[in-house]
Amino acid sequence: MQLHQLAYFVAVAEHRHFTRAAEEMRVAQPSLSQQIRTLEHDLGAPLFHRIRGNVSLTEAGEVLLPIARRILAETESARLAIRELAELDRGRVRLGAPPSLCTGLLPAMLSAFRRRYPGIQLELHESGSGDLRQRLAEGALDLALLAGARMSGDPHLAATPLLLEELVVISPADAPVPRAGDRLDVRELADVPLVMFRRGYDVREATVNACRAAGFEPSFAIEGGEMDAVLELVRAGVGSAVVPSTVAGERFLMTRFAPDAGMTRIVQLAYRKEVEPTRAVRALRTAVVGFVADRASLPPGIESLVDRALVDRGARPTEG
Numbered sequence: 480m481q482l483h484q485l486a487y488f489v490a491v492a493e494h495r496h497f498t499r500a501a502e503e504m505r506v507a508q509p510s511l512s513q514q515i516r517t518l519e520h521d522l523g524a525p526l527f528h529r530i531r532g533n534v535s536l537t538e539a540g541e542v543l544l545p546i547a548r549r550i551l552a553e554t555e556s557a558r559l560a561i562r563e564l565a566e567l568d569r570g571r572v573r574l575g576a577p578p579s580l581c582t583g584l585l586p587a588m589l590s591a592f593r594r595r596y597p598g599i600q601l602e603l604h605e606s607g608s609g610d611l612r613q614r615l616a617e618g619a620l621d622l623a624l625l626a627g628a629r630m631s632g633d634p635h636l637a638a639t640p641l642l643l644e645e646l647v648v649i650s651p652a653d654a655p656v657p658r659a660g661d662r663l664d665v666r667e668l669a670d671v672p673l674v675m676f677r678r679g680y681d682v683r684e685a686t687v688n689a690c691r692a693a694g695f696e697p698s699f700a701i702e703g704g705e706m707d708a709v710l711e712l713v714r715a716g717v718g719s720a721v722v723p724s725t726v727a728g729e730r731f732l733m734t735r736f737a738p739d740a741g742m743t744r745i746v747q748l749a750y751r752k753e754v755e756p757t758r759a760v761r762a763l764r765t766a767v768v769g770f771v772a773d774r775a776s777l778p779p780g781i782e783s784l785v786d787r788a789l790v791d792r793g794a795r796p797t798e799g
Contacts, residue, residue, distance in 0.1 A: 552618025
């Protein structure tokens with residue numbers, strides 16, 4: 480098994496097409512096909528179903544794909560680490576974050592990091608926490624800010640708890656549902672049509688689980704949206720939505736849950752255990768933890784879980 484064979488395999492798996500994969504890898508299509516056949520022979524199992532031009536993964540291919548992605552990602556990390564031995568004047572960090580943090584917390588955080596390390600290239604990948612966790616495990620990300628994601632089930636990932644963020648209900652300012660000024664019991668959502676995020680968003684999971692724990696299934700006015708779409712649909716009067724407090728803004732009526740409702744989420748900084756981080760990745764990890772430890776820099780509705788004294792002493796925060 481050779482690295483270029485794994486790269487060819489991943490390209491075909493992503494494109495579901497041998498010719499397009501060969502174009503991406505800048506290799507002749509017959510050569511790519513031959514390398515895939517050699518890989519299949521070495522592994523002792525076919526990796527693709529090839530039926531009348533349709534290409535799909537076999538069961539063996541499904542097993543190999545996340546492993547191949549991790550191997551290629553680790554190889555790239557090794558190359559970058561060697562290049563960065565001299566100084567932090569170059570490098571790349573692929574950071575994933577949910578949309579609520581991209582609009583609320585990350586701009587100030589990344590701006591400060593860029594001023595300190597202008598030579599490091601930052602790639603920001605915005606998606607729901609479930610999607611980001613999968614991409615991190617596959618090696619497509621170096622770090623990810625995950626909200627509400629459980630880390631204990633994945634042996635490849637570790638995480639540092641960063642923030643406790645409040646969830647609130649937003650409604651159109653001219654059609655308040657639920658009423659303004661009151662603390663809300665989750666059971667009162669039973670009669671509220673909700674604008675709901677697509678699957679993969681931790682806020683969706685938290686809202687649905689809270690409603691079911693209260694004894695009812697939530698009613699969706701519409702579902703399947705990304706963060707921007709959900710906010711605009713609420714503003715247009717389609718329904719209300721449960722969102723992180725940092726994205727509520729002044730355009731909406733915001734109602735907070737009762738303190739015992741448990742409508743909060745923990746944000747963690749996650750990374751892969753088995754990969755030695757490059758100096759650029761370590762620099763961003765340190766910067767994120769330090770930013771969160773400085774509680775004065777955090778917007779309302781967010782509570783830091785980082786021990787400032789540990790950061791000042793240069794100790795690594797406790798990993799969850």
